[in-house]
Amino acid sequence: MAVLPILRWPDTRLKTICEPVNAGEDIGDLIADLFDTMYAAPGRGLAAPQVGVMKRLFVIDVSWKEAEPSPMVFVNPRIIETSERKSDAEEACLSIPGITTTINRPDWVVMVWTDAQGQEQAQRFDGTWARCAQHELDHLNGIVTLQHLDAPTRKAAESRYAVQP
Incomplete structure (x- = not known):
């Protein structure tokens, strides 16, 4: 189809809580x-x-960068359970290019959503899959990685971002 332009932080749309996709809405x-x-x-x-x-x-x-592609579509996703254990890992964001930050997130999550065919799904995600799903769900709630950081760490990351081309 098409490669679309990706919004860059601090575009105000990245701070907006998104509306649900309506049943039957054409999103193909x-x-x-x-x-x-x-x-x-x-x-x-x-x-x-x-x-x-x-x-x-x-x-x-x-997995597509290291193995067979495993594309997944999440419509109106929500997390219904998370692990108590959390871990730090580096995350990057396409909307904040050039900046990698360490984010603390639950090790696993159980998510429910509708797939591209309109079928309800539920699955537990672990490791990188869990981290990626949580990161993308944050975007639907108007949250970017910078908002997970304490004030001094965020200020340092924003300073590095401000000097990026």
Whole structure:
């Protein structure tokens, strides 16, 4: 389909809580565009608000860079359970290019969502899959990685970002 421009922080749309996708809403072209854009970036996940569409939809494919592609579509996702144990790991964001930050997140999550065919799904995600799903869900709630940082760490990251081309 098309590779879309990715919004860059601090675009105000990245701070907006997205609206649900309505049942029967035609999102097929948007899903294709999200995958095209994500792979071209190249990223492991991309949320609709990152391309200016304020809908609760994201795509991920955590494994495509090292193994067989495993693309997944998440419509109106929500987390219903998380591990008590949390871990730190580095995260990057296509909307904040050039900046990697260490974020503390639950090690696993159970998520429910509707897939591209309109079927309800539920699955536990671990490791990188869990981290990626949480990162993209944050975008649907108007949250970027910088907002997970304490004030001094965020200020330092924003300073590095401000000098990026």
